[in-house]
Amino acid sequence: MTIKELQTIIDTSNYIVFFGGAGVSTESGIKDFRSKDGLYSQKFKNYRPEDILSRSFFFNHTKDFYEYFRRHFLDTGIKPNKAHMWLKDAESIGKVKCVITQNIDGLHQMAGSKNVVELHGSAHRYYTVKKKQPIDGLTYILNTEDIPVDSEGDLIKPDVVLYEEPLNSEVVRKAIEEISKADTLIVAGTSLTVYPAASFIEYFKGKHLIVINKEYMQFKHFIEGQVGEILSQIKL
Numbered sequence: 210m211t212i213k214e215l216q217t218i219i220d221t222s223n224y225i226v227f228f229g230g231a232g233v234s235t236e237s238g239i240k241d242f243r244s245k246d247g248l249y250s251q252k253f254k255n256y257r258p259e260d261i262l263s264r265s266f267f268f269n270h271t272k273d274f275y276e277y278f279r280r281h282f283l284d285t286g287i288k289p290n291k292a293h294m295w296l297k298d299a300e301s302i303g304k305v306k307c308v309i310t311q312n313i314d315g316l317h318q319m320a321g322s323k324n325v326v327e328l329h330g331s332a333h334r335y336y337t338v339k340k341k342q343p344i345d346g347l348t349y350i351l352n353t354e355d356i357p358v359d360s361e362g363d364l365i366k367p368d369v370v371l372y373e374e375p376l377n378s379e380v381v382r383k384a385i386e387e388i389s390k391a392d393t394l395i396v397a398g399t400s401l402t403v404y405p406a407a408s409f410i411e412y413f414k415g416k417h418l419i420v421i422n423k424e425y426m427q428f429k430h431f432i433e434g435q436v437g438e439i440l441s442q443i444k445l
Contacts, residue, residue, distance in 0.1 A: 226391035232398025291437030293320035334368035
């Protein structure tokens with residue numbers, strides 16, 4: 210698929226939904242998971258990242274979890290890239306109706322997107338484990354190397370979906386609803402291997418399914434490349 214063909218589809222679409230994965234944020238300097246240089250290729254204290262990012266590891270090895278989490282998910286210098294900014298602009302003129310993301314970095318909101326569905330939660334939100342109360346956990350975590358707890362000793366947990374945890378049912382409902390309403394679905398920066406999120410595209414009944422990724426994927430409307438570089442060539 211060419212940029213010109215993509216431009217024509219964008220121009221003639223009325224309800225575009227964007228479904229993004231880790232590859233949307235790599236142009237901001239955030240590592241993805243499954244590429245040859247991704248997080249899953251690098252062990253941490255002889256632990257596999259897949260194990261570290263699990264519910265059981267969080268509760269059984271909380272200090273190691275937070276050491277890893279601080280190192281890889283809390284870089285306050287990370288900024289939105291061309292993809293995030295294009296999506297914000299496309300939403301502001303009514304082209305893109307919803308952004309569905311598998312990322313927890315909050316870059317879509319930082320760029321200015323309003324209707325964002327975060328399938329796996331956000332590293333910018335926290336709650337206390339026992340009381341289930343929202344808390345400004347980021348302040349605790351960034352200011353201590355110890356296990357973060359509130360003033361009463363209640364453990365603080367990121368509001369992210371770890372392995373062994375289900376997706377939030379209301380978030381899932383919203384994502385499926387938006388995908389089912391779309392006439393064009395842009396799937397970008399994801400290999401579609403993370404389930405159940407990857408299965409959501411089965412609910413798309415519109416005209417154009419567009420896939421943008423660094424590595425080839427067998428779809429009719431496929432463009433190979435960086436998400437931000439591709440989208441920034443599309444005029445709004």
